[in-house]
């Protein structure tokens with residue numbers, strides 16, 4: 001075993017939206033392997049342990065090794081010539097890189113979209129329609145005495161949401177930790193998270209909206225028919241009990257997952273949850289928050305929002321930002337065969353997008369930025385190798401509660417960061433366009449707006 005071990009205190013795990021910033025890493029500086037990751041959950045430990053710097057060219061152009069500079073030139077040529085380019089991904093990179101990506105989309109009159117469009121996009125739409133009652137995870141830890149998880153499985157997706165913030169930790173106003181909290185789980189099936197719950201509501205698939213609307217009625221003291229059980233699988237007595245607990249707790253929180261947003265009803269479901277939260281704030285303090293998946297997907301929402309006014313799926317085609325999910329979101333643009341170039345940053349859509357979208361990606365020049373070889377990078381015209389954010393790259397990420405966290409990288413990578421490559425591409429595109437943004441694009445769009 002190497003003697004050359006470096007300890008990194010307060011390192012940050014960017015594997016999931018909890019963005020735990022209390023990790024103590026031991027790094028073998030001879031092999032650049034992370035040998036220990038104290039405080040990390042099983043997912044975080046795997047994230048650090050499996051981190052290795054792939055030995056591959058700085059860039060591949062049409063499968064042939066190239067330098068970063070050659071890759072930048074090729075990528076800039078593709079983007080500057082494109083009539084309807086799309087920039088996608090961004091949830092696993094720093095805010096500093098995200099803001100450069102947005103400015104490139106603006107410069108080339110393209111679309112910028114993030115993985116939010118395939119996870120909590122409906123939540124973003126619901127926020128705009130209903131509003132949001134927020135709290136930091138620290139407030140949840142110190143105050144929440146009723147915690148509800150709806151349509152998610154934190155035990156397997158965000159393990160430390162239970163142990164660090166919402167179920168077991170002792171807090172200022174919940175000094176006995178788990179004993180002071182009531183935990184409720186709502187889902188269509190039992191999962192690894194179910195044993196944590198005091199109360200489990202198994203709802204029939206695709207009836208979340210009905211359950212939520214019934215709860216809203218009960219919270220307001222309105223009558224709900226017994227037939228709700230036949231419709232949703234949850235008895236009126238159970239719903240009445242939950243409504244009562246919600247109204248009488250001191251600080252309630254609902255964390256919700258993709259069981260709400262990627263289900264029948266989508267943004268109506270998310271909106272119903274947020275509206276329930278609004279109703280409950282007439283009786284007590286209640287917070288409704290999405291449990292976000294990727295390490296900096298909340299950062300992507302923040303960066304795209306503060307630069308364009310919209311959280312994802314933003315089209316600069318007319319020289320100003322427009323937002324229309326379903327029209328300018330990546331899956332839709334690709335499935336309709338509209339984009340004529342794509343730049344994918346820290347994401348692998350070719351491994352999980354619908355077939356029609358992947359087929360279109362194969363037909364157009366694709367640029368990828370990724371530390372690893374992925375399905376998408378293997379079909380790319382230009383594939384950059386990048387350093388891993390958090391482990392090799394400093395910067396800012398947003399935790400799922402929108403608290404910004406500074407990264408403390410463990411060691412340097414021989415490869416550049418996403419931000420460095422994107423900045424070089426932006427400079428070159430700007431030069432190719434004569435320092436100006438493209439004139440208003442004449443590319444086809446599916447719907448006039």
Ligand code: SF4
Pocket residue numbers: 013014015016017018019020039040041042043044045158159160161
């Ligand atoms: S909960 Fe998420 S951020 Fe925290 S250690 Fe586990 S994987 Fe990493």
